Amino acid sequence: MLNSILLFLNMGTPELMLILFAVLLLFGGKKLPELARGLGKGMREFKDASDGVKREIHRNINAVNDDLSVDLDSKKTTESEQQTEKPHINS
Structure with a gap:
C-alpha cells in the first residue's frame, strides 16, 4: 500500500x-510523536465520519427501496382483490 x-x-x-x-x-x-499522534487521531475521526455518512446513505436507500416494494406489493394486492370482486356479466 x-x-x-x-x-x-x-x-x-x-x-x-x-x-x-x-x-x-x-x-x-x-514534538514529532505528538504530531504523528494528532495526525493519526484526525485521520481516524475523518474515517469514522465518512463511514457514518456512508451508513446513513445506505440506510436511506434501503428505506426507499423497502417503501417502493411495499407500495408495489399493496398495489398488486388491491388489483387482484378488485379483479376477484367484479361479477362476471354473461350476455
Whole structure:
C-alpha cells in the first residue's frame, strides 16, 4: 500500500528523506510523536465520519427501496382483490 502511494506521488527516497529532515528541523524530535499522534487521531475521526455518512446513505436507500416494494406489493394486492370482486356479466 505504501509503495503504491509513493508511486502515485512520484516520490523517491531522496525526496522523502529531504521532507523528513525538514520536518525534523522544524518541529524537533520531541514534538514529532505528538504530531504523528494528532495526525493519526484526525485521520481516524475523518474515517469514522465518512463511514457514518456512508451508513446513513445506505440506510436511506434501503428505506426507499423497502417503501417502493411495499407500495408495489399493496398495489398488486388491491388489483387482484378488485379483479376477484367484479361479477362476471354473461350476455
